[in-house]
Amino acid sequence: MVPGTIASHQVIRFVRHLLRWIPTPLFLLWDGGNPHRSCLTRAALAAYRDRLRVYRLPAYAPELNPDEWLWAWLKQHALRGLCPSDLRVLCQSIRTAVRRLRRRPDIIRSFFQACPLSF
Numbered sequence: 001m002v003p004g005t006i007a008s009h010q011v012i013r014f015v016r017h018l019l020r021w022i023p024t025p026l027f028l029l030w031d032g033g034n035p036h037r038s039c040l041t042r043a044a045l046a047a048y049r050d051r052l053r054v055y056r057l058p059a060y061a062p063e064l065n066p067d068e069w070l071w072a073w074l075k076q077h078a079l080r081g082l083c084p085s086d087l088r089v090l091c092q093s094i095r096t097a098v099r100r101l102r103r104r105p106d107i108i109r110s111f112f113q114a115c116p117l118s119f
Contacts, residue, residue, distance in 0.1 A: 001091055006033075008040040015045055015052070025051050029066065032059035057117075069111035074098075 002010055018026055030036040036056075045052060062068040078097035084090040101107060 001094065006035050008035045008038040008044075011035040011041050012044045015048075019048055019051060025053065028052065028054045029057055030054060031057050031065055031067070064115050064117055066111040066115055069114050070101075070108075073101075073107065073111070 015026075015028070035041060045054075057065050074094065074097055078101070079093060082090075082093055084093060
């Protein structure tokens, strides 16, 4: 989670971090956000074409974005009833919920199955 608006340099730094820690090929599903489409991002990540595959999701179609299903699940299940005292507590609660979700591949798979696109 990043406070404020995400810019191209943050996207590049994040993807490089993933590439450093994940030794296998990496698949990114990106929406049409400006930092994802920018010339700066494309140029910076071009060097990783052998390990990096980018798939663009349709623009203005949140129902086709598995990430939106993740946020809906977090709000309706993992964080239901949460009333954080401040932003720090909210961020920590989200991080904890996502960490727990990593052990539930069936739920993660369901986010992709809920989308009518073929992945």
